[in-house]
Each structure stands twice: as C-alpha cells, then as structure tokens.
Amino acid sequence: MTSSNATTRHTLIAALAAAILPFAAAGDALAGGPAAKSGDWPEYHRDYRGWRYSPLDQINAGNVRKLKIAWIHQPGDIAQGLQATPLAIDGVLYYIAANNRVFAVDGKTGKELWSYFTELDPVTAKLLFASYNRGVAVAHGKVYFGTLDGRLIALDQKTGAKAWDTKLVDTAKTSGSNFTSPPTVAGDVVIIGPTGGDLAQRGHIYGVNAATGEKIWEFETLRDDPASWSKEAIEHGGGGAWMSGQYDPENDLYYIGTSNAAPDFNGAVREGDNLYTATLLAIEPKTGKLRWHHQEVPHDVWDYDSAYETVMIDKGGKQLMTHLNKGGFVTVLDRKTGKVENVWPFAKNVTWVKSVDPKTGALVGRNEPNEAENKTFCPSVLGARSWNHGAYSPKTGLWYTNAHEFCNAVKVGKQDPKAVPFSAPYFDFAELAFVAPPGGKASSRFEAIDPLTGKTAWSIDYALPGLGSVLATGGNLVFNGDSEGLVHAYDAKSGKELWTFNVGSGIRAGLISYKAGGKQYILVPSGFGSLFPAFAGGLFPAFKQQRGGAALIAFTLE
C-alpha cells in the first residue's frame, strides 16, 4: 500500500468516524427504542438488549454517599411484595403492584397522577401464581399489562382510562395459567406469554394488535409433532413463557425463552424432545412465525426453564446474545441465526449433566431422576439464579448478577394429570427437598462476570440469595437490593461497596435510574414476597425473618 493510499484511507476513516461518532454518542439515547432519551427507562430492561444500564452519570462514585430519599409511593397492597420494574418516560413513572394495581407517578414528587385497580375474576383466589406482576409496557400512548385472570389490558397513558381489554387465556380451564410478566411491544404488535410450565395445560404465546387489542396470532410452545410429543402428553405438557421477551428492532425479531415441560420430573410419560420447551425462540412479531430456535434442555426432566433474559452484545462483527438457563449454564448465540458460539458454566455445582458442549450446546452425560431412588440434582428447580435479572455495563464489559448454590433431592412419583388439583403444579415427584450441594453448604453471591466467557471479575458473598434485578449506571456504579432490605451501591470496576441503605423490606423487583427536573434518581421498589423465599425457607431459615412490604422509594442527591 502506498503512502498516498494510506493517507486517503486514514482520511476516509476519520471522515467515517466523524459521521459515525455523533450517531454513536446518540446510541445511548436511541438504545431504549425509537425515541428513548437518556433520562428515560422506557422498557422492562431499559432497552431491548437486556442491559438494565442507564447512561446517567450525575450520581457517581464521588457523590453516591450523599443519596437521600426524595419521596415514597405506596401502592397499599403488599400481597407477594412488589416485584415490578417501573418504567420512566418524560419524568413520569409507570408501575404495577400487587393484584394488578397500576399507577402513574410524578418522578419528581411521587405524586400519584392516576391509578387503575383491575377488578379480577374470583378464580384468582385459587391460584398459585397469584397477586404479583413484574411490570407494564408503554408505547403508542398506552400502558399495557397482563392480568392474573388471563387478560391483556391497554390503558390510556395520560389518564389511566381503559382503552381495550382482551381475554387471551381461560385461567379457569388451564389449571391456573395467567400473566405475571410485562408484555413486549414489537412495532404495532404486543406480545405476551403466560405462566404454566409446571401446570397440566398447553401453553401459547400471543401476538395482539397494539391499537385495537385484537389477537393476531398464537404460537404453540408445545410443537404438535409426534417426534416431540405424544398426543396424550401434549395436552398437559406445560410450556408457555412466563417471563418477558425482548424485541430487537434491527433484526425485527422477538426473542423469548420458554418454560419447562410438564410433568417436570417425569420424562417417562412424555417421550420425545418436548420442543419447544426449555428453548430460546426467535419469532417474527408481525406473523408469529418462528425464524430460529435453540433448545437448551431437550427433554427437560429437572424443571430447567429457559425463561430468563438474554443480554445482547455485538462483538467481532457478530450480533451475539447470552442466555442463562436455570440449569446453570450460559449459552452464547448468534442472535441472527441462533447458532451456538459458546457455552460456559455459571453454577459451581452442576450434577444433572457432566458437561455441555461449548460448540454445539449438546448435553453430555445426563443424570436423570427416577421413581426408584431419591437423587440430588444441582442446581435446584430454583435455578442457579432466580428470574431476577442481571445488568450489563458497556463501560466495563461486565455482567452483574446474583447467584446461588443449592440443590434439590427428588424422587419421581407419577400422578394422573387429570387428578392434579386446580393450580397445583404437575411436578410428578414423590419426594422433593431443597438441600445443600453434596459435601458443601448452600451459598449466595453477587458477582461481576464477562458475559461471553464467564471469567469472574469480582464476587461478593451474600447471606441469602439475592432476588432483586440489578441496575448499572453510566456513573460506573452498580446497584443491588438484597433479600434483607439493604440496597448496595458498588464500584462497577472493583466491586468496592460505596453506599448502603436499609429500606426495611427485601428487594424482589427491578431497580432503575431516570432523570426528572434535571436530576438523576435511583428508584428502589422495595417489598419482599414471592414464592422463592417460601420454597427455600427450609434451607435458608433466615428467609422467614424477612418482612413483607411494598413501597417505591426514590433517591437523589441533595
């Protein structure tokens, strides 16, 4: 290459950089969607990439100690605590509390702008998946949420008046299947999946017209194919998709991980690969057509849903996504094609499989439960982490997440699916107990990891499993609320604790950051509840000492 060519190329690169940089700088603003502003938290994970990262940096390592409470909003119902991630748009917060109470709150003052209390069908008194909801979606001037009795409702964003109400799931006829997570807006389509991986029913994912509420499509999470299911088993095969999916506008794809197959532990009554349970799906939102899928746990017999978030990272010219399965492995995939790029072990105690092939994702050396003996499997049905999401900071390249190490001892016991009581899980166990890892003790930690390789940057021991979703900020801070009600701020690089505050009740919700009136806020939805602490209350007796509550607490600098 001649020097003149080199100069030309250099000039060209400079020109390109000049053209791209303003776009890159605006990238943070664009990240949350078409018109997201840096001070907003417009969707569940703030942006579709699952980062839970706010670029705001007014609050940083130098001043985080000066955080003070600005205001508190209380929803007035503490059943199952407060589990939602609030949204923030133009200084207004939108959130959902127990029993589908929806609120709009002024981000500066905490003043309630409107509320909508859903009147629920009495069937909701009979549900295992009761009271809680993880969030709303806001778009097209509407606030969308799924209900405990199987409906998708749209409210007017300004007034809280109901715009439409569409029944999608007959909760009374599906063993208690309903909606507990926010829908995802993909252009003009609102997409939502129901609970029911553990229920004797047949789950679907629904695409709905965002303007009218008309159902456009249904996707069968149990593939109607003899290679996957027998005719008998598919009717009670579970499935569904109980967490929120993520819409990637660039690829026009909706990504969602599905639930486990039912009966959870008894594979003998459902031979086949049991697609599409425990599977990552890439669905075209306009049609509901499947573009690609990757089944993380073929013929799952451990209750290892694929329900958790994906974290989307572009590296080496590839558009990647990483995904933690309840079984304790993180799969890295090409999100355009679904091709597996890597698999790394997140859990330290894994006994259900010898390994997972990092090139293909294939399970090697399965260790399955059976009817003859009580066997211990690590992780337990509560996963290597619960559903509470991690956060990713583009400044450090690290993923911040809670984790825990414990197992369950299981003996299979066959049940007649038709005799399973309404809303009771179709687990098919004769014995189930949560136990410490063999030869070790149950433990919990909060850690910073390279999401593509699994390399740990730092790790902090916690007394109880952390059940809140993490927040990372442009101020190089990471916020994590623990199960004892302490909110911690850590230096994102070193893990050094810089600030802590006792909010009086544990965190099961999602912390966010937003800007209102020129000031950055850290918003902590406090209030312990949910099923996890009950399940694990035998192994972690301190869970029984944690008090419930529900309060939205806003912190800002004085």
Added chain:
Amino acid sequence: MTRRFSERSSHINSGTTFRVVWLNAALALAFSLASTAAPAEENPGKPPAAIEGSTAAAPGEDDLKNPEWIQAGKTRFVQACAYCHGTRGEAGKTRSFETREAWDPQVIHDTIANGRVNGPNVMPSWSGSIPDDMIWKIVAYIKSLSAGYKAGR
C-alpha cells in the same frame, strides 16, 4: 388532580379484595404497617371469610390419627403443598409445622379450604380443587408432624 379508574363489568367479585380500593395514602400506610407488624407465628391461619365447601362435619380424633389417613394425606401434601411448605412443613414463611402441637384441626382445614392472605404471604384456596375428605386427610398428616414435638425435646 388525581384520577382513578376501575372496571365496571359483570363478572366482578364484590368481595374482600377490593374493599381497600379507595384508601387514601395515609390509610394505606397504616394498613401496610399494621399488616407487617403482626408476627406470623401469632396468627395461626384465621380464615378471612366464611367457610366454603366444608359441609362435611369435622372428623373425630381417631380418624385424624388413623395411619391410613395420615399416609393418604401425606401423599397429597407432598404433591400439592410441599414445594411451598416443605415435606414436613419446615419451609414456607411461618414456623415449622413440627412445632405446632396445639393447632386446631378445624383451623388447619379452613386455611387449606379458604386460602389465606396475611400481609405479603398468599396461599390459594383449595376448596373445590381438593375434595373436602382429602383436605381432612391432609390435616391428619399435618397434625401427625407435631405429635412428637414436646416428647422429643
């Protein structure tokens, strides 16, 4: 101006869940504090509403000690209750069932039948989902768990 909306449709329950709908912030605070202040151990499962589906008379003490009842109740308890409460009632959000030697069988039955909302803790109503005679067998199993509590200390 605060605006509030609520549904007005025909299938709506007019029961307990919505009595607190219109509470103002101060009342909500008081409610919240009151709910969290009561230790769960001191409030052993008083049912919130009239008993539904419990027309059968309470069985006698002999039935509740019948090993066949206890075994049948255990099988159902393990399938339908143990994921929250633990196989021997050691998990959940209250003290272990093994320590509850004075628990009134009728209270246990009514709690299973009607469910219970106690502050943050929510247990579904099993009335109509589990037959009443089976609920009594579950009661027999739960009672059996604390039979050796004092003797074993």
